[in-house]
Amino acid sequence: MTKGLLHPTRRGLLMAGGAGLLTAALPGYVGAQAAPIKIGFQLHRTGIGAAYGRWYERTAQAALKLINDGGGIAGRPVEILFEDDATDPKRGSEVVDKLTQSDGCDVVMGTLFSHVVIGSAPRAGELKVPYLVCSEGYHVASGMLNRWTLQPGITDVRSQIQAMAPWISANLGKKVTMVFPDFAFGHDHRDFFTAKMAEMGGEVIAQIAIPPTEFGFIDSLEAVDTATPGLEFLEGTHFWEGHNRVKPADAGEHEAAYRAAVGVDDNGASVSDAADVSTYAHMFSTWETLFAIKAGMEAAGYQGPGDRQKFVEAMEAMTDLPYGIERPQGAKMFNGKTHQVFGTQNISQVQGGKLVRVHQTSMADGAYEDAVDYTTMSF
Amino acid sequence: MTAAVLALAASGLSLVFGVMRVVNVAHGAFYMLGAVLAWAVASFVPGPPALAFIAALILAPLLVGALAAATDGLVLKRLNYDPEATIVATIGLLYMIEQAILSLYGPNANPVQAPFEWRIQLPWFGYSGYKLFVILAACAVLLALWTFLTRTKAGLVMRATQVDSTTARAFGINTDRVYMGTFALGAGLAALAGVLIVPIQQAHYLMGGDPLLLSFIVVIIGGLGSLRGTLIAALVIGLSDGVISMFFTPTLAKILATLLVAMVLVFRPQGLFGARA
Amino acid sequence: MTGAGLKIWTLHLALIAVLFSAQYWLSPYHATNLARIMVLAVFAMGYNLAFGYTGLLSLGHALLLAAGMYAAGLPAQLWGWSAGPAMIAGIAGGGLIAAVLGLLALRTAGVSFMIVTLMFAQAGYLTLLYFAPVTGGDDGFAVAATSRTLLGFDLSTDAPRFLAALTIFAVGLGVSLALVRSPFGRTMVAIRENEERSRMLGYNPFTVKLAALTISGLYAGAAGAAYAILFGYVGASFATIQYSILPMLYVLMGGAGTTLGPFLGALVMFVLIEAATGITTAHQFIVGAALVALILFAPKGILGTVRERWLRWLP
Numbered sequence: 001m002t003k004g005l006l007h008p009t010r011r012g013l014l015m016a017g018g019a020g021l022l023t024a025a026l027p028g029y030v031g032a033q034a035a036p037i038k039i040g041f042q043l044h045r046t047g048i049g050a051a052y053g054r055w056y057e058r059t060a061q062a063a064l065k066l067i068n069d070g071g072g073i074a075g076r077p078v079e080i081l082f083e084d085d086a087t088d089p090k091r092g093s094e095v096v097d098k099l100t101q102s103d104g105c106d107v108v109m110g111t112l113f114s115h116v117v118i119g120s121a122p123r124a125g126e127l128k129v130p131y132l133v134c135s136e137g138y139h140v141a142s143g144m145l146n147r148w149t150l151q152p153g154i155t156d157v158r159s160q161i162q163a164m165a166p167w168i169s170a171n172l173g174k175k176v177t178m179v180f181p182d183f184a185f186g187h188d189h190r191d192f193f194t195a196k197m198a199e200m201g202g203e204v205i206a207q208i209a210i211p212p213t214e215f216g217f218i219d220s221l222e223a224v225d226t227a228t229p230g231l232e233f234l235e236g237t238h239f240w241e242g243h244n245r246v247k248p249a250d251a252g253e254h255e256a257a258y259r260a261a262v263g264v265d266d267n268g269a270s271v272s273d274a275a276d277v278s279t280y281a282h283m284f285s286t287w288e289t290l291f292a293i294k295a296g297m298e299a300a301g302y303q304g305p306g307d308r309q310k311f312v313e314a315m316e317a318m319t320d321l322p323y324g325i326e327r328p329q330g331a332k333m334f335n336g337k338t339h340q341v342f343g344t345q346n347i348s349q350v351q352g353g354k355l356v357r358v359h360q361t362s363m364a365d366g367a368y369e370d371a372v373d374y375t376t377m378s379f
Numbered sequence: 380m381t382a383a384v385l386a387l388a389a390s391g392l393s394l395v396f397g398v399m400r401v402v403n404v405a406h407g408a409f410y411m412l413g414a415v416l417a418w419a420v421a422s423f424v425p426g427p428p429a430l431a432f433i434a435a436l437i438l439a440p441l442l443v444g445a446l447a448a449a450t451d452g453l454v455l456k457r458l459n460y461d462p463e464a465t466i467v468a469t470i471g472l473l474y475m476i477e478q479a480i481l482s483l484y485g486p487n488a489n490p491v492q493a494p495f496e497w498r499i500q501l502p503w504f505g506y507s508g509y510k511l512f513v514i515l516a517a518c519a520v521l522l523a524l525w526t527f528l529t530r531t532k533a534g535l536v537m538r539a540t541q542v543d544s545t546t547a548r549a550f551g552i553n554t555d556r557v558y559m560g561t562f563a564l565g566a567g568l569a570a571l572a573g574v575l576i577v578p579i580q581q582a583h584y585l586m587g588g589d590p591l592l593l594s595f596i597v598v599i600i601g602g603l604g605s606l607r608g609t610l611i612a613a614l615v616i617g618l619s620d621g622v623i624s625m626f627f628t629p630t631l632a633k634i635l636a637t638l639l640v641a642m643v644l645v646f647r648p649q650g651l652f653g654a655r656a
Numbered sequence: 657m658t659g660a661g662l663k664i665w666t667l668h669l670a671l672i673a674v675l676f677s678a679q680y681w682l683s684p685y686h687a688t689n690l691a692r693i694m695v696l697a698v699f700a701m702g703y704n705l706a707f708g709y710t711g712l713l714s715l716g717h718a719l720l721l722a723a724g725m726y727a728a729g730l731p732a733q734l735w736g737w738s739a740g741p742a743m744i745a746g747i748a749g750g751g752l753i754a755a756v757l758g759l760l761a762l763r764t765a766g767v768s769f770m771i772v773t774l775m776f777a778q779a780g781y782l783t784l785l786y787f788a789p790v791t792g793g794d795d796g797f798a799v800a801a802t803s804r805t806l807l808g809f810d811l812s813t814d815a816p817r818f819l820a821a822l823t824i825f826a827v828g829l830g831v832s833l834a835l836v837r838s839p840f841g842r843t844m845v846a847i848r849e850n851e852e853r854s855r856m857l858g859y860n861p862f863t864v865k866l867a868a869l870t871i872s873g874l875y876a877g878a879a880g881a882a883y884a885i886l887f888g889y890v891g892a893s894f895a896t897i898q899y900s901i902l903p904m905l906y907v908l909m910g911g912a913g914t915t916l917g918p919f920l921g922a923l924v925m926f927v928l929i930e931a932a933t934g935i936t937t938a939h940q941f942i943v944g945a946a947l948v949a950l951i952l953f954a955p956k957g958i959l960g961t962v963r964e965r966w967l968r969w970l971p
Binding site for chain 1: 683684685688689692792794795796797798799812813883887888889891892893894898930933937939940
């Protein structure tokens with residue numbers, strides 16, 4: 001609540017710390033070589049995605065600081081330019097243009113809402129700029145987009161659903177009632193889940209759709225404290241979580257450092273305001289994507305926009321992505337042909353007003369056959 | 380439940396349109412402001428939730444009404460209440476309010492505790508006592524509004540201005556004051572609806588869109604400027620939306636409901652209760 | 657041609673010439689944005705014919721934009737149509753939906769007309785969501801590269817895209833100018849000013865309004881189809897109310913009932929948003945404040961004010 005109404009955009013202020021440190025550590029390594037790598041970031045700052053955008057920005061800032069503190073990318077400092085896409089596909093495509101052509105970014109990142117990603121990807125393909133998305137939609141691996149669009153930081157909906165269905169059918173019963181948003185990604189959930197349950201010998205006995213006009217509210221449910229009065233009916237309910245909001249007792253060794261860096265407590269709320277609950281289940285994707293960009297650029301020997309194609313090829317060559325501070329959500333496997341990453345999922349239950357992890361899927365649970373081979377497409 | 384809150388919000392819109400012939404696109408923003416102010420009051424007023432809630436119930440409509448009065452004096456009056464110009468002005472106002480709330484309050488949905496917690500246990504289902512309270516409160520406010528319009532001098536002046544503002548002015552009525560009061564009252568009603576809904580729905584900066592659309596529908600169906608029509612239409616629409624959605628998927632239900640409303644307007648433009656123009 | 661006519665046509669041709677030359681002196685970034693603005697201006701010109709000249713205050717033009725977009729995009733997606741046929745289908749789609757909308761909605765007038773068009777547009781948006789397996793729902797879909805070529809030109813590259821946008825814009829502007837200077841155009845204005853009197857003079861207001869709305873739909877359809885083909889995306893977000901408000905803002909900003917107002921309005925709004933996002937994260941506030949200021953101090957829009965004060969001959 002300390003933010004003023006009109007505060008300046010934060011572009012250009014971010015790299016100061018990292019660059020200063022680098023200059024101190026490597027005297028003589030400045031000059032042309034130390035020109036920063038610029039990463040454009042489409043941010044849902046306004047519109048229905050704003051609740052996500054705020055936390056995506058914080059997570060990206062935290063990852064950026066860690067990268068710059070560790071020497072940047074191939075010794076060069078890194079800078080992120082955030083630009084509001086208003087959670088709108090038309091503006092999203094204009095923002096890709098602006099970040100690439102006007103601001104001179106090396107690569108562009110796209111955030112959650114899939115219609116923004118689908119609306120922007122054609123422009124990224126035309127500009128031949130790598131477009132790294134965190135939208136969790138199936139549109140990357142389905143082959144709808146292009147060779148310049150990759151999703152290295154979060155699994156897609158199809159894989160998420162497929163990984164969870166066996167456990168649901170084995171532990172919660174064969175007859176399931178589904179509540180889903182009556183919105184494109186809700187439909188993906190519905191269709192993939194219903195098909196998978198049928199395959200497992202189960203059945204979706206009722207499908208309850210939440211109308212799109214109430215969607216703005218449902219959408220922000222993720223950033224809602226489950227202990228809120230009036231939400232008691234959620235007690236005992238199972239939820240999917242990409243990344244557990246409440247720190248599990250058996251969390252990995254890097255979980256604490258990640259939370260501290262982003263500024264999130266063990267309940268998944270902001271350390272400065274316990275009522276400010278983060279979009280924890282998704283926001284790790286921006287962190288992991290930034291580290292994937294670092295790995296890809298270093299593998300490609302990236303020098304500047306002329307090496308964008310080499311960068312994409314280096315990304316496509318990635319496979320095993322082990323657990324570490326670069327990937328606090330867990331180990332991943334990147335499929336260079338479909339440009340999609342695969343990983344583990346969590347099923348949590350509301351117990352005493354808190355989300356408690358009851359199951360973690362294996363990576364194999366979420367695997368499916370390739371629908372496309374982007375590496376055969378031209379650049 | 381929906382119908383009660385809808386009736387409150389819609390009655391504000393109906394008043395403004397009826398008396399001033401102004402289509403207030405920012406009406407939903409006033410509703411949202413009411414909800415957000417309720418949250419703010421609840422967060423900053425110490426003591427039991429009931430006390431904070433009562434404070435919000437009084438403060439939010441007053442503050443929003445004051446904002447509306449200022450808007451009227453600074454903008455709408457200078458536009459001579461021209462219908463097209465006021466639409467643009469209120470769209471601008473809507474943008475400004477939404478952005479201000481996004482910047483100051485943030486994009487998250489925040490809950491407000493209900494002033495009391497008890498459930499009415501019926502043999503076949505439980506019903507939240509607060510929801511019942513909302514219905515009663517809305518009915519009380521509407522009844523008071525009705526009395527105000529039909530039984531008091533201020534109400535009479537308002538209705539006179541609605542029928543013929545030129546003649547009203549000739550009879551020495553200060554129409555400027557009437558317009559300002561009407562706009563503030565309309566906004567205050569929207570804010571009140573926002574305060575009442577927030578313990579059930581949470582406060583979110585984009586929450587004003589749906590009530591705006593529904594209020595429009597209610598006002599049109601009920602007949603422009605007819606308070607009685609507005610109330611009945613709110614009831615019908617609040618209930619029908621639920622009834623239709625029991626038989627179809629929500630999207631299909633919304634399509635049918637929307638088309639139905641449009642068709643009513645096309646084939647009965649004066650609404651169900653409006654006087655023939 | 658009279659002296660005034662010559663002056664008017666010269667002015668419009670000069671604008672087209674300046675826009676044509678712009679691709680040579682603007683950076684690729686700004687040239688692409690200008691192509692976007694020209695497509696949006698076509699949408700706004702159509703809105704202007706209905707609202708600015710005929711007095712039809714519609715809040716449902718997003719339906720017509722989306723009709724053109726999907727009428728062009730779906731055949732491209734499903735049957736691989738190329739850009740030419742898809743464009744024609746888009747224009748026809750916009751006009752057809754506008755005619756149907758007009759047959760129903762034009763039974764009402766004023767605020768009721770505004771709400772009815774809003775309702776139909778909302779129903780259209782929900783229909784796109786309902787048939788998500790075909791339309792892609794909210795997600796929409798990217799248009800395949802093969803459907804983005806015309807006569808061997810790849811419309812996803814800078815120069816052909818710019819020329820295609822300019823051509824559509826120039827045709828739209830020329831038709832709009834010819835129309836408002838024709839007897840039919842004067843009838844449109846007569847109906848806007850006084851429907852009763854024009855009825856007594858023997859015109860049928862319903863037919864004239866229906867024709868104006870249908871022409872408006874052809875423009876919206878062209879803009880929607882052009883967006884799909886030139887920028888490669890089709891999605892339901894273009895059918896939301898936001899895109900009904902947009903052309904109204906452009907027209908009011910540039911000047912309702914002026915032929916060049918829609919383009920000027922689209923240009924100014926685009927520049928305003930670009931500038932505002934550079935200054936502050938609260939850019940919507942600046943846009944809102946600009947709208948209020950505009951309507952307070954220049955209620956006839958930029959060109960409307962210019963015409964009133966200085967250039968009375970502006971069409």
